[in-house]
Amino acid sequence: MKRLALLLTLALTGPALPAAAETQDPPAAVEAAKPTVEALLQAALAEAAEERQARAVLQERLHRMELDNQSSDDSPAVAILVPTGFFLTVVALLAMVLAFRSRVERIRHETIQKVLDRGGELPEDLLAPAARPSDLRRGLVLVTGGVGLMAVFLLIKPDQNLWGMGLFPVMVGVGYLLYWWLEQRGTDVATQ
Numbered sequence: 001m002k003r004l005a006l007l008l009t010l011a012l013t014g015p016a017l018p019a020a021a022e023t024q025d026p027p028a029a030v031e032a033a034k035p036t037v038e039a040l041l042q043a044a045l046a047e048a049a050e051e052r053q054a055r056a057v058l059q060e061r062l063h064r065m066e067l068d069n070q071s072s073d074d075s076p077a078v079a080i081l082v083p084t085g086f087f088l089t090v091v092a093l094l095a096m097v098l099a100f101r102s103r104v105e106r107i108r109h110e111t112i113q114k115v116l117d118r119g120g121e122l123p124e125d126l127l128a129p130a131a132r133p134s135d136l137r138r139g140l141v142l143v144t145g146g147v148g149l150m151a152v153f154l155l156i157k158p159d160q161n162l163w164g165m166g167l168f169p170v171m172v173g174v175g176y177l178l179y180w181w182l183e184q185r186g187t188d189v190a191t192q
Contacts, residue, residue, distance in 0.1 A: 135180035142173025 108126070115122055150166030 135176045135183065139173045139176030139178075139180060142169045142176060144173075146170030146173060 112122065112126060115126070146166045146169035148166075149169065150163040153162040153166060156162070
């Protein structure tokens with residue numbers, strides 16, 4: 001803005017004063033200086049527009065750099081906490097399952113001990129190992145869960161190949177189904 005005012009002052013006073021002094025006609029001097037003033041004004045306006053555009057580009061770059069810095073500042077903490085939290089959750093779930101199974105076995109053994117202390121007969125059901133879930137059920141749950149996971153990832157981020165993460169449970173489920181099928185086929189062959 002200061003440059004614009006200085007240019008206008010120089011344009012008006014510089015050429016206009018000698019012309020006015022020679023002709024002693026101020027309106028004629030002003031008319032003679034008009035093209036120079038208009039050219040200087042256009043140049044100053046163009047320069048101001050370029051400065052605004054350069055400032056906007058610079059502000060956008062600074063904003064992007066700030067966003068990059070914020071994400072990179074959080075990145076080390078997130079990179080450590082997320083996997084750690086995931087694995088701690090897996091360990092906690094496994095510990096809960098093992099504690100539950102241990103409790104069930106302890107209660108079963110206590111029941112057997114009480115029956116033996118009283119001199120009673122042990123039922124066959126009490127001595128038989130606990131029935132484990134069917135491989136057919138496990139296979140079906142894993143296959144359908146994996147297909148659902150693939151569908152969710154395809155809907156959320158179709159441009160990325162995250163849906164491939166659903167292939168892991170699908171393949172494990174297919175393995176369970178194959179094992180169930182081979183086991184059924186083996187028992188059918190043994191009974192014949």
